Structures are given as C-alpha cells and as structure tokens.
Amino acid sequence: MLGIGTVARKVFGTANDRKVKATRGLVGKINALEPEIEALDDAGLIARTEELRERAQAGESLDALLPEAFANCREAARRALGLRAFDVQLMGGIFLHQGNISEMKTGEGKTLVATFPAYLNALTGKGVHIVTVNDYLAKRDAEWMGKVFAALGMTTGVVYPDQTNEEKTAAYACDVTYATNNELGFDYLRDNMKSELSEMSQRGHNFAIVDEVDSILIDEARTPLIISGPAxxxxxxxxxxxxxxxxxxxxxxxxxxxxxxxxxxxxxxxxxxxxxxxxxxxxxxxxxxxxxxxxxxxxxxxxxxxxxxxxxxxxxxxxxxxxxxxxxxxxxxxxxxxxxxxxxxxxxxxxxxxxxxENVTLASVTFQNYFRLYDKLSGMTGTALTEAEEFAEIYGLGVVEVPTNKPIARIDKDDAVYRTAEEKYKAVIRAIKEAHEKGQPTLVGTTSIEKSEMLSQMLDAEGVAHNVLNARQHEKEAQIVGDAGKLGAVTIATNMAGRGTDIKLGGNVDMKVLEAIAADPETDPAEIRARIEAEHEAAEKAVIDAGGLFVLATERHESRRIDNQLRGRSGRQGDPGQSAFYLSLDDDLMRIFGSERLEKVLSGLGMKEDEAIIHPWVNKSLERAQAKVEGRNFDIRKQLLKFDDVMNEQRKVIFKQRLDIMRADDLSDIVKDMRNEVVDDLVDQFMPPKTYAEQWDMEGMHAAIVEQLNMDLPVQEWADEEGVDDEDISERIEKAANEMMAQKAAAFGPANMRMVEKQVLLQTIDTKWREHLLTLEHLRSVVGFRGYAQRDPLNEYKTEAFQLFESMLDGLRQDVTRQLAQVRPMTEEDRKAIMEQMAQQQAALEAQADAARTSEDGPRGENAAAVEGFDENDPETWGNPGRNAPCPCGSGKKFKHCHGRLA
Structure with missing residues (x-):
C-alpha cells in the first residue's frame, strides 16, 4: 500500500518538479525571441547589450530583462563558440539567477550555463564573480567564455596568484571576473590590510556563481583562509x-x-x-x-x-x-x-x-563567512542534493535538480566486497583487462597517490598500457582526462578526475575544436566544429559499441558526493556506460566506520578466496556509514562557523572602520574624541568619582599624562585649588591637549597632519587586530575545557571574546593618542642628519661597486683609453653608458661624475 507522501507526489509532483515546471514559461519566452535576435548582426548584439544595460541601471528589474538577456547571450555563444544552449541549460541559468544551486549532471555544459546569469547580472555594472576550483579552470573558462562576453560587448577578467596589484584591480573592474575561491578570499583579506583606497583590488561583492559549489562551500569550508607572517x-x-x-x-x-x-x-x-x-x-x-x-x-x-x-x-x-x-x-x-x-x-x-x-595570523576568514558577504550567491555542481540541508542552513541556498538533456543510460552495478585488499586488487586487475581487451575505456578511481601508483605497477606487470593522473601529473590533467574516453584507454586517477574537464567517448571534441580555432581564427567556428565532429563520429561509435566508459572505483570515500562525482564521469549526455565499486574489509571506510554487523555476516558466509559478496543490502549499509560520517563532518563545520561568527562580527566592525578611515579626508574629530576618552579614563582612574581630594593620586596622574599625552601639566597645583573637582581637571587637561595638537597641526601643515593621523590610525588598528586574533586563537584552544565545569564553551567564548574586543578598543584609543602626542615635525637638524647618513650610505655603495669592478675588469685609471670615435662635442658618439660605468672619454671617472653631468 502506498504511503500518503508517495500518493501526494504522484498527484502534485515533487517540490523539485514544480520548480522546474515554473521555468518552462520563461524558457518559452527566450525561445520565442530567437528569430528576432538571430536577425541582428554582430554589432546589433552589442547594441542590444547597451540598451539592456541602460534599462537595468535606470531601475528595471533583472527578472523583467531575463528573457531578452538570455536570448542575446545564447546567440552570442552560438556565434562565438558554435554552441547553442539546450533548454535545460537555460533552466539551469534561471535557477542560478534566482540564487539557487543548479544540480546538473556531468557533461550538461555547466561552464556555458554560467554565462547566462553572469551576463544578466553584469548589466547592473556592479560586476559578477565566477568561482572555480583551480587556477587552470579559471584561466581556461575566462579565455573560452570570454569570447561569448566579448561578442556581447562585455569585458572578462581572470584573477590568479602572483599578479601585480594593477593586474588584479583591472581584472576585478571587468564586467565578469573568473577566479578561484582561495584567491578571492585572500584578496579580500589583503584589501583590508591596505592603507590607501586606490590600492584595494576588489570593488564589492555583488553576485557570485560558484562552480563545483559542493567542493568549495562544503569540503573546503572546514579550513579557514589565513594570511600569516613569520614568528x-x-x-x-x-x-x-x-x-x-x-x-x-x-x-x-x-x-x-x-x-x-x-x-x-x-x-x-x-x-x-x-x-x-x-x-x-x-x-x-x-x-x-x-x-x-x-x-x-x-x-x-x-x-x-x-x-x-x-x-x-x-x-x-x-x-x-x-x-x-x-x-x-x-x-x-x-x-x-x-x-x-x-x-x-x-x-x-x-x-x-x-x-x-612558524607563522602568526595577520588576517583570517572562513569560506562560509567570505561567501556570505555577497548580495546574491548561487552555485552549480553534479552532486549537491546529499548536502541540501547544509546549503540551506549555512548559506540560505536551495538546491534544484535540473533535468538532463537526454535520459541517463549508465548501468550502476552493486558494490563487490572482498575479504582482503589483495583479493580486491586482483579482481580490479581482472576487470580492467577484460574491459581493455574489448576496447572499453576504463577510468579507475583511487583515494590516494600511493594507491594509484601501486595499481599502476600492477598494470605494468600485466602489460596493460595506461595513464596515471594524480597530484604529481597535475599539469597534464586536462590532456589525460580529455584522452580518457578513447577506445581501449585505461586511466588511473585520484579524485582529481571527478572535476573539470569532460570525458567524452572517442576523445574530447571541444578540446580539439578550441585547438583548431586557435590555429585558424579566420574560419567560422561552426564550420570547424562540424568538420571535427564528422571525423570524431567513427571513434565515438566504436567506444559506444564497446559499452561506453567504465568507471571502476577501488574504494568508497567518506562522502557519498565524491563517489557520485566519480560515477558521474560516465553516462554524460545519454551515453552508455557502467560503474562499479570494488571494496574490501581492509578499506579505511569499512574498517573504521563499517558496521560490525556487516563483518559478522561476511565472515559467517564462509566466503572462499577471491570471492565477493554483491547485494543491494551491502550498498545500503555502506551508504548509512557514509551518511554518519557526513553528519559528523557537518557538525564540525557548523561548530567552526559558530565560533567564527563571533570573530566575523568583530572583523566586519574593524574592516568597516578601516574603510571609513581611508575614505575620510579629515580625521581630526575622531582623533580628538579618542583623546578626550583617554583623558576621561585617566581622570576616572586617578580621581575616582565620589572620593575626597585626599584620596586622589595626582602624582600617578602626572606620570600617566606625561606618558600618554607627552605633556608636563601642573595637575597637583590644580587639585590644591579650592572647589576644584574631577570635571574641572578633565576639562583643563583636554583643553591643554587640544591646544598642543593644534600647534602641531600648524607646524606640520593641515594636509600633512591629516595624513599622519590617517597612517597612525590604520597602523595601530592593524597591530591591535593582529594581537587580538592571536588572543582569540589561544582562547579558542582552552575554552573547550569549560565543558568539564558544565559551562557551554561557545557562550563562554562569546562573552570573553566581547570583553577582549572592548579591551582592544580601549588599547587602540590609548596607542593612537600616545603616538600622535609624540610625533613632531622634522627640524632642520633632523633633515641634515638624514641627508648626511644617506650620503655616507651612497658613498659606501659606490666604493663597493668600484672595488668589485676593479677586481673583475682590472684597474681603470688616468691612462684608460677613450672609446674609439669619441667626440667630446658630439654626444651621439658617446654610446649609451650606464651612470656608474666608466666615462667613454677615458678619464677613468664614472660617467655620472664626468661627461654624464653634461649630458
């Protein structure tokens, strides 16, 4: 008998079905615009972009512009790449624009899908970030999809490590910017360590589309990004x-x-x-x-x-x-x-x-808190549903399963479990050889470099030709994965093969097309694609006849998602294929997390050597073990986030304060308020409220004022006056301090004083924040022990972190006031001393250079010969000597001290 939920789903459809159905009307509108957009010439597509941009910036909603923008983008992609997006790709783009995660199976063209919402949201002029898992993919996608954006009149940038600040700023200023999650996070931290607005690279966090969103927002979220300095x-x-x-x-x-x-x-x-x-x-x-x-x-x-x-x-x-x-x-x-x-x-x-x-932390942020900075966030991957709860709870992201363009024809076999690792690997080698002999391409998944290389040695011993893809061969990743679908190919890979480049039967057509377009840019891309696809058909048919791609996994991972990614490499776009997992009781997951009941059942069956147990029940038992591990990892990430949220609130306050300081032209009021608060604190400390004059510590106050304000004030005499109270003393100190700073401002010049105040404020904030981060790290490492005293460690952390933050702000006020009180304009004596010191250093450097030159080339003196053809009255005959090189006149002097002075 069917349950109520099952009956309801049959009548009303699932929530996912309803979301997919709701987009069909929009897809219909996009398709209806196709003939109109097709009729435009190349300049017409760019003109349409300008029109849409003006409407978006005039306040028209992006939802209203979506059909026209998507239709324009589809036509640009068809012309630039020879690819016309399927309806399901438009659906994926719609869900991304709405701030969801589009779960799209491998080979459904996610790279192209991202261009639609990116183009639409870039019309606002605020920029869009497309996030990839590695630098290779960021550069590849920016170059590849950049052709589409260029056809639409939009700019594309790419951010990667070791760029200059100017290059990064230019990349972030583009309409669409491709970057890795690491580089985005580090640039955010670096920007908040800069001292000038003009040096900041990022221009805000408007909209991010995260490719392989589960890898970036789930797998990598346990490790915070840290910028550190040496200790x-x-x-x-x-x-x-x-x-x-x-x-x-x-x-x-x-x-x-x-x-x-x-x-x-x-x-x-x-x-x-x-x-x-x-x-x-x-x-x-x-x-x-x-x-x-x-x-x-x-x-x-x-x-x-x-x-x-x-x-x-x-x-x-x-x-x-x-x-x-x-x-x-x-x-x-x-x-x-x-x-x-x-x-x-x-x-x-x-x-x-x-x-x-070792390093000390200068700045840090978790990926969770970095990506929650964006006004709108979306993502795409082949595997997100198993983590839907975490996406919803941490990021507020829904997961929508987008239908495949063609039905999936892959056959997923039940897991085969062997008693020992040795028996398992024997069976794996047998299965690989069997598939290889009939020409079926095989992708063998391993969990570590060590295991991939061990398997490689076993295949070498059997004489089976193969490729190995792991971190040692990461430069060849695209080529190895691109060739993995060829007839009879055997590829051993770690989980790297679960991401990025498509494995296509008969070889990767897109890679061949891109190479051909680069070699012959004059020819129409559609024509090049048609020719290469015709050549590719025979190779593809042979692989299909052999059964398509065979994915053979040698172990289950802790996460079901990672297994699903590997399995998903086979069966793209309706291709035939099969997947199988070969396991043993020695595998880490089975040994650590596998149920004892499973082991008892297997040993009770009296299995013979090289015999495997294959049953759906085993799959279910393993999935339960994986779900347990996933739940535990989710709890770890949630706990990390709860602690980081405490720091994140403080981080936002500090980073906003820095930004306000950099934007401000005049900080004298802020500095004055800080100084007055320091004075109030001093008076409260040495002249506590509701105390008698005999209880005041005027000697201590005098010493503190000398240290904090760099002033020698007669506070004892003031205190001896009749009827003087703490408020009078406070006003007198503030007045004296303000007059002293006004005199300094006049001596420095107002513009110079403003610059000094800004630099002192920023440097002090940075120093105090670094010290605070270190203190919070130490607090975090010990606060867990409070649980033994029946106190919630998180609440304890929140309370103490807030107290530490207040204490940091007090210290900040004192340090800024003390440093500004001690700065003074440079006197003529100071300037002369610095000039003399610089002249001595320059003379010493020149003496070293002369000594080095003499030892290398022999002595140069008065008898040195003039350069042939040298004419004292014709500088063109002097050649182009360096300033420290011998003068071509033959005097033996340096050029800068001889004819170079005249040049």
Missing part, C-alpha cells in the same frame, strides 16, 4: 623532537582514526619525560606537567601527529624539497597552503626538508 624560528626544537618519535613503542600512544587524533598514554608520558631530560630538551627537575613545559608538550604532540596520522603520498607529497599538502577531496596539490600550530614544521622535520618558521 620565532624553532627549527632545532622540531628536529630534536622528531628524532625521539621513532623510539616510541605502540604502548606509548593511542590512535583514534575516527577523529584523526593521537594521544600519549601514561606510560608514554613517563618514557617521553625521561627521553626529553636525557636529550637536554627538558630541564632537570622539570616535569611535562609543569606550566613551563607547555611549549615542549605542544611540539611533542605535533611530532607524534606528523608521524602517525600524516602519510607521505597520501596527505602530502615532497616536491623540490618542500612538503606540499594534498586535498583529500580532489587529490590536487594545495601549493602555498600550510598546516598551522607547528604541524607543518613537524612534517618537514620528519621528511628532512628545510623547516620554515
């Missing part, structure tokens, strides 16, 4: 501790693989203490439990984690003598990313690499 170098300590770890035995520590944590046992602590004393790391008579030992304990724990939880070629690789982290979700290298709290240094010590100093 104290402790290389010797890391190396000394690293030598101790291999001497530990299993009984000295315990590993919890579920939480990825490792701790010392009591026996381990005692043994470690003895070792540390013997090696001279821990002073005699000092225990590991003493407060003075905190730093050593911290480093020892990180050393243990580096050895027991971080494996080479799984969590990281060593490349050119440097430890480079591997993204656990995509298998890609994360260049420039470092583990915090000394863990990265501990791994460098373990691998014998150069140990870079």
């Amino acid at each position: 104290q170098d402790r290389s010797d300590l890391y190396i000394a501790i690293d030598k101790l770890i291999p001497e530990l035995k299993e009984e000295h520590y315990s590993i919890d693989e579920k939480t990825r944590n490792v701790t010392f046992t009591d026996e381990g602590n005692e043994y470690l203490e003895e070792l540390l004393v013997i090696r001279g790391i821990l002073p005699e008579g000092q225990s590991l439990y003493d407060p003075e030992s905190t730093t050593i304990v911290h480093h020892v724990n990180q050393g243990l984690r580096a050895h027991k939880l971080f494996a080479k070629d799984k969590e990281y690789i060593v490349r050119d003598g440097e430890v480079v982290l591997i993204d656990e979700f995509t298998g890609r290298m994360m260049s420039g990313r470092r583990l915090s709290d000394g863990l990265h240094q501990a791994i460098e010590a373990k691998e014998g690499c150069d140990i870079k100093p």
